[in-house]
Amino acid sequence: MLDQTLAMIQPVDAVAMAEARAHQDRLTKPKGSLGALEDVAVRLAGIAAACPPPLPEPAALAIFAADHGVHARGVTPWPREVTAQMVANFLAGGAVANAFAAHVGASVTVVDVGVAADLPAAPALRSRKIAYGTADITQGPAMTREQAVAALEAGIETAGDLVESGVRCLITGDMGIANTTASAALICAFTGRDAADATGRGTGVDDVTYERKIAVVREALAVNLPRDTPLDVLAAVGGLEHAALAGFILGGAAARVPVILDGVIAGAAALAAAALAPDAIGYCVAGHRSAEPGHAAALAFLGMRPLVDLELRLGEGTGALLALPLVGAAVRVMHEVATFDSAGVTDKPS
Amino acid sequence: MLDQTLAMIQPVDAVAMAEARAHQDRLTKPKGSLGALEDVAVRLAGIAAACPPPLPEPAALAIFAADHGVHARGVTPWPREVTAQMVANFLAGGAVANAFAAHVGASVTVVDVGVAADLPAAPALRSRKIAYGTADITQGPAMTREQAVAALEAGIETAGDLVESGVRCLITGDMGIANTTASAALICAFTGRDAADATGRGTGVDDVTYERKIAVVREALAVNLPRDTPLDVLAAVGGLEHAALAGFILGGAAARVPVILDGVIAGAAALAAAALAPDAIGYCVAGHRSAEPGHAAALAFLGMRPLVDLELRLGEGTGALLALPLVGAAVRVMHEVATFDSAGVTDKPS
Numbered sequence: 073m074l075d076q077t078l079a080m081i082q083p084v085d086a087v088a089m090a091e092a093r094a095h096q097d098r099l100t101k102p103k104g105s106l107g108a109l110e111d112v113a114v115r116l117a118g119i120a121a122a123c124p125p126p127l128p129e130p131a132a133l134a135i136f137a138a139d140h141g142v143h144a145r146g147v148t149p150w151p152r153e154v155t156a157q158m159v160a161n162f163l164a165g166g167a168v169a170n171a172f173a174a175h176v177g178a179s180v181t182v183v184d185v186g187v188a189a190d191l192p193a194a195p196a197l198r199s200r201k202i203a204y205g206t207a208d209i210t211q212g213p214a215m216t217r218e219q220a221v222a223a224l225e226a227g228i229e230t231a232g233d234l235v236e237s238g239v240r241c242l243i244t245g246d247m248g249i250a251n252t253t254a255s256a257a258l259i260c261a262f263t264g265r266d267a268a269d270a271t272g273r274g275t276g277v278d279d280v281t282y283e284r285k286i287a288v289v290r291e292a293l294a295v296n297l298p299r300d301t302p303l304d305v306l307a308a309v310g311g312l313e314h315a316a317l318a319g320f321i322l323g324g325a326a327a328r329v330p331v332i333l334d335g336v337i338a339g340a341a342a343l344a345a346a347a348l349a350p351d352a353i354g355y356c357v358a359g360h361r362s363a364e365p366g367h368a369a370a371l372a373f374l375g376m377r378p379l380v381d382l383e384l385r386l387g388e389g390t391g392a393l394l395a396l397p398l399v400g401a402a403v404r405v406m407h408e409v410a411t412f413d414s415a416g417v418t419d420k421p422s
Numbered sequence: 423m424l425d426q427t428l429a430m431i432q433p434v435d436a437v438a439m440a441e442a443r444a445h446q447d448r449l450t451k452p453k454g455s456l457g458a459l460e461d462v463a464v465r466l467a468g469i470a471a472a473c474p475p476p477l478p479e480p481a482a483l484a485i486f487a488a489d490h491g492v493h494a495r496g497v498t499p500w501p502r503e504v505t506a507q508m509v510a511n512f513l514a515g516g517a518v519a520n521a522f523a524a525h526v527g528a529s530v531t532v533v534d535v536g537v538a539a540d541l542p543a544a545p546a547l548r549s550r551k552i553a554y555g556t557a558d559i560t561q562g563p564a565m566t567r568e569q570a571v572a573a574l575e576a577g578i579e580t581a582g583d584l585v586e587s588g589v590r591c592l593i594t595g596d597m598g599i600a601n602t603t604a605s606a607a608l609i610c611a612f613t614g615r616d617a618a619d620a621t622g623r624g625t626g627v628d629d630v631t632y633e634r635k636i637a638v639v640r641e642a643l644a645v646n647l648p649r650d651t652p653l654d655v656l657a658a659v660g661g662l663e664h665a666a667l668a669g670f671i672l673g674g675a676a677a678r679v680p681v682i683l684d685g686v687i688a689g690a691a692a693l694a695a696a697a698l699a700p701d702a703i704g705y706c707v708a709g710h711r712s713a714e715p716g717h718a719a720a721l722a723f724l725g726m727r728p729l730v731d732l733e734l735r736l737g738e739g740t741g742a743l744l745a746l747p748l749v750g751a752a753v754r755v756m757h758e759v760a761t762f763d764s765a766g767v768t769d770k771p772s
Contacts, residue, residue, distance in 0.1 A: 401744060
C-alpha cells in the first residue's frame with residue numbers, strides 16, 4: 073500500500089495554479105492585497121487541479137496517538153499515562169481540539185497507533201495499535217522497519233477512508249507524551265540541524281529537564297544515525313504517530329486533498345513525508361507556527377509559511393484547526409468575489 | 423450623545439479577568455499553551471464582566487465609507503469614484519469583505535458618512551452622509567468640529583443599533599479612496615511618528631507617488647498642528663470614516679461589547695478613540711496587522727498584538743473578519759473544555 077500510494081502522488085497542477093493567479097488579479101481588490109491568502113488559494117487550485125478549487129469542506133481532524141520509550145529518560149514532567157487519559161478526553165469531547173473543531177466545523181477522529189494502554193472501543197476511535205509505544209531512541213531504533221511501514225499505512229488508510237466518506241480537507245493532530253523529543257530528533261536527522269537548535273521546551277519543562285532533553289536528542293542521533301533511507305531514519309528516531317502522520321500526508325497527496333499541518337510533530341512528520349515523496353509537500357498548508365524552535369526549522373526547510381502565529385504550543389491539531397477558516401475564506405474569494413468588469417468598478421490604471 | 427457615551431465607558435472588569443486567567447489554568451492543557459488566545463479569552467471576560475464571557479456571536483461588520491479632499495493631491499492612482507463603486511459592490515455582495523463575512527458568519531452593514539456621490543437607498547446601507555468628502559488636509563482642517571462630532575455620533579449610533587438588535591461582536595470596516603493618507607496623518611499626530619515612518623504604499627503606489635504621499639502627510643501636519651484637543655486633531659487631519667470608526671469603538675466600549683479592529687484605518691481611528699476615552703481600548707481586539715507601516719506604529723502605541731499577520735492590505739474589514747473565528751475559538755475553550763479534575767487527566771506536577 074505504501075509503494076502504491078507513493079506512486080500515485082503527482083506534482084500539484086501548474087495550469088490550474090496559473091489560472092488561479094490570473095483570476096485573483098481580476099477580482100475587485102488591489103492586486104496582491106490578500107497577501108499570503110492569495111498563495112493559499114492558488115495552492116488549493118493546484119491541489120485540486122481546478123480553478124476555482126472546491127471549498128475545503130467538510131474537514132476532518134485526525135489525532136494520531138502513541139507513546140514513546142524515550143519517556144523513561146525524563147524528558148518531560150508529564151506522566152506517560154496522560155496520553156491515554158487525553159485520548160479519553162478527546163473521545164468525550166472535552167479537549168481544546170474538540171472545542172476548536174466544533175468551532176470551525178471539523179470532525180474529530182482519534183487513531184491509536186501506539187498508546188501504551190488498552191483503550192476501550194469508541195465510535196470516534198480507530199484502533200490501529202502497532203505497539204505499546206516505541207522503544208527508547210537512546211538505546212537503538214524506535215521501531216522496526218515493519219512497524220514504521222504499518223504506522224505509515226495506518227495513516228494512509230485513515231486519509232483514504234476520510235476522503236472516501238466525502239472529506240475534502242484533512243487536518244493533522246497528534247497526542248503522545250514525549251513526542252516533542254522524537255520530533256526534535258527527526259528534525260535534526262532530516263535537516264541537519266543541531267539538537268540545541270531543534271529542541272524546545274514542549275509543553276513546559278524546566279531548565280534542568282531542557283538540558284537533559286537536548287542531551288537525549290543528541291544521544292539518539294549518535295546511536296541511530298546515519299541510516300540508508302528516509303524510512304529507516306523515520307523508524308530509527310521517530311514515533312508511531314509521526315509515521316502515521318507522514319502516511320496521512322501521503323494519503324492526502326495521493327487523493328489530491330489538502331492537508332493542513334499542525335505544529336512541530338506534524339512538521340517533523342512532513343519532513344519524513346517529503347523525503348519519501350517530495351511532491352507530497354505541495355498538498356500541505358502550514359496551519360501555524362508553534363512556539364517550538366524545531367518547528368520553525370522544519371518549516372524553513374520545507375519552504376512553508378505558516379498562517380497562524382500565536383505562540384500556541386498545545387498540539388492535538390489545535391493550530392491547524394484555527395487555520396481552517398483562513399483557508400476556507402481564501403478559497404471562497406475565488407468563488408464569490410466580483411471582477412472589476414462584472415461589478416463595474418474602475419481598476420487601477422496600470 | 424458623544425459626551426454621554428464617553429461618560430459610560432468603564433475599565434474592563436479586573437475580577438472577571440482574574441477569574442478567566444485562573445480558569446484557563448485548570449483546563450486540560452499545559453498552562454499558557456494557547457499563547458495569545460488565552461489573552462483574548464481573558465480580555466473578553468473583562469469586556470463582558472463575566473467568566474466565561476459570552477461567545478462573540480452574532481457578529482456584525484460595519485463598513486464606514488467616505489471620500490477625501492486630499493485625493494486631489496495625487497496620493498493614489500485609484501480614481502475617487504471607486505469609493506462609491508465599491509459601496510455598490512458591498513451592497514451587491516461582490517467584495518472580498520462579503521465573501522469573508524459570509525465565511526465567518528458576520529452580517530455586513532455599510533454606513534455612508536461622506537461618500538462624494540449620492541447613493542441609491544439599499545437595505546444594508548445606512549445613510550448618514552455628513553459631507554461629500556472631507557476638505558483637503560493640506561489646505562486646512564479636513565472637517566469642522568461639528569462634522570467630526572456628527573461622524574463620531576454616526577459611529578456610536580451604528581454600534582448602539584447593532585447591539586440593540588442582538589449583535590455581540592462589532593467588526594470595523596472602511597472604504598475610502600485616499601484614506602491611508604489621512605490615516606498616516608492621524609497616526610503621526612497621535613503618536614509623534616515622522617511622516618516617513620507612518621506612510622505606506624496603501625493599495626499600491628509607485629515610488630514617485632509614494633514620495634509625494636509622504637510630503638503630503640508632512641504638509642498636512644505642518645498646516646494643521648498643533649491642536650488643543652483630540653477631537654480637534656481628528657477633525658483636522660482625519661477622515662469622516664475615521665471619526666465614525668472612533669465613534670463605533672466608543673459605542674462598543676460603552677455597551678461592553680468587543681470590537682475587532684481591522685487594519686491601518688481602524689488603527690488610526692483607535693488612536694483617536696483612545697485619546698477621547700483611554701478605557702475604550704480595553705474593549706478592542708487587534709484583528710490583524712496590515713502591510714502598512716503606520717499600522718504597526720499604531721498597534722505599538724496602543725500596546726496591542728494583532729491576531730492575523732498575513733500581509734493583507736485590502737481594508738474593508740477583511741483582516742478583522744479573519745480574526746473572528748480565532749476570537750470565537752478562544753472563548754469557546756472557556757465554555758467547553760474539561761478541567762484536569764473533571765476529565766481525570768493528571769496535571770503536570772508543579
